[in-house]
Structure formats: C-alpha cells, structure tokens
Amino acid sequence: MKKILAFAGSNSSSSVNRKLVEHAKSKAAEYEITLIDLRDFDAPMFSEDLEKASGVPESIMKLKEVFTDHDAFMIASPEHNGMMPAFFKNLMDWLSRAGGKIFQEKPVLLMSTSPGPRGGQTNLANMKNLFPYWGAKAVFADFYLGSFYQAYDAETGNFTKPEDEARLKKVVADYESFLNNQ
Numbered sequence: 001m002k003k004i005l006a007f008a009g010s011n012s013s014s015s016v017n018r019k020l021v022e023h024a025k026s027k028a029a030e031y032e033i034t035l036i037d038l039r040d041f042d043a044p045m046f047s048e049d050l051e052k053a054s055g056v057p058e059s060i061m062k063l064k065e066v067f068t069d070h071d072a073f074m075i076a077s078p079e080h081n082g083m084m085p086a087f088f089k090n091l092m093d094w095l096s097r098a099g100g101k102i103f104q105e106k107p108v109l110l111m112s113t114s115p116g117p118r119g120g121q122t123n124l125a126n127m128k129n130l131f132p133y134w135g136a137k138a139v140f141a142d143f144y145l146g147s148f149y150q151a152y153d154a155e156t157g158n159f160t161k162p163e164d165e166a167r168l169k170k171v172v173a174d175y176e177s178f179l180n181n182q
C-alpha cells in the first residue's frame with residue numbers, strides 16, 4: 001500500500017495547521033498516512049559556515065529518510081507575514097543540502113489555515129508555485145480555511161460548516177484518486 005507523509009509546517013504546540021492536517025488525515029480512505037511532527041526534526045538556523053564545520057544535522061538526515069520512505073506528501077503550512085514560517089523554510093533549506101531534491105519527485109497536497117479570514121492563501125499560492133522547483137511532482141493546493149477558531153469545533157474535531165467538511169473530503173478524495181493513477 002502506498003504511504004503518505006503528513007505534517008504541519010509549524011513549531012507551535014497549539015498549531016492550527018496541525019489540527020487541519022490531522023483532520024485531513026481522517027478523511028483519507030485508501031492510503032496509509034504517517035503523521036509526523038516537524039519539531040522532532042528541528043535543526044539550527046541554516047548557515048554555510050555551520051554546514052562547512054559540521055555538515056547536515058542528523059535530524060535532517062533522519063527527516064530525509066522519512067521522506068524517502070513515503071510515496072506522497074500532505075502538508076498544512078501556516079502563513080507568517082505572507083510567507084511560510086522561518087521554522088519550516090529552515091528545515092527545507094537544510095533538506096535541500098542533504099542530496100537530491102526536497103520532495104524527491106513525489107506529489108504534494110498543500111493546505112493552509114489561519115485565525116484570520118484569508119486562511120493563509122497568499123502563502124499557499126506562493127508555495128504552489130515554488131514546490132515544483134523543490135522537486136514536487138505535482139502540487140494540489142486547493143484547500144485553505146479562514147477564521148480557524150470559528151470554522152473548527154475543538155470539542156468534536158470537525159468543521160462547523162458542512163460545506164467545509166465536504167470541501168476537505170473532496171480535496172483528499174481527488175488527491176487519492178490522482179495517486180491511484182500514478
């Protein structure tokens with residue numbers, strides 16, 4: 001069975017994007033999904049000096065192995081000042097120095113959410129353009145969710161609006177059907 005690697009590009013213990021990716025995982029019917037926490041693979045701020053002195057950190061080599069061990073990705077990224085968080089970018093910068101392309105010619109489902117009304121869509125559009133250069137074979141970036149704390153019910157773990165539930169279900173189903181045809 002093909003395996004999807006899922007994570008949020010956040011280092012916040014209360015990440016809303018982690019909640020989103022967990023919820024998306026629950027919508028997947030056909031694939032085995034491994035949910036990881038990128039905080040378990042944290043690394044110092046990238047610097048060429050550090051790289052020359054001590055090479056790529058062990059945590060990054062482990063993260064690369066996990067990427068290699070999966071067939072596709074499911075990612076929810078926060079938006080910080082219109083871009084992906086420095087935490088996420090830093091891990092990707094290190095990964096780009098670990099040999100080969102970051103996403104190893106594999107498909108990526110990208111999503112985002114934020115407490116604000118735009119749901120991180122500026123960054124989502126930017127990442128959609130960027131990811132093919134990072135080795136993503138195909139990028140699906142059709143799901144963002146604004147006003148997270150109104151849109152998500154922490155008690156039930158579901159979205160408050162049925163149309164948001166249906167949207168997420170469709171995005172995940174479409175992604176799975178794309179993967180089926182790979």
Ligand SMILES: Cc1cc2nc3c(=O)[nH]c(=O)nc-3n(C[C@H](O)[C@H](O)[C@H](O)COP(=O)(O)O)c2cc1C
Nearest residue numbers: 010012015016017078079080081082114115116120
């Ligand atoms: C430095 C900083 C910049 C932010 N910039 C944006 C932004 O550009 N757009 C947005 O929708 N939210 C922005 N936010 C709010 C985040 O969406 C919010 O903190 C969210 O919870 C981050 O996602 P996470 O909980 O998954 O880490 C910003 C937050 C911080 C701390």
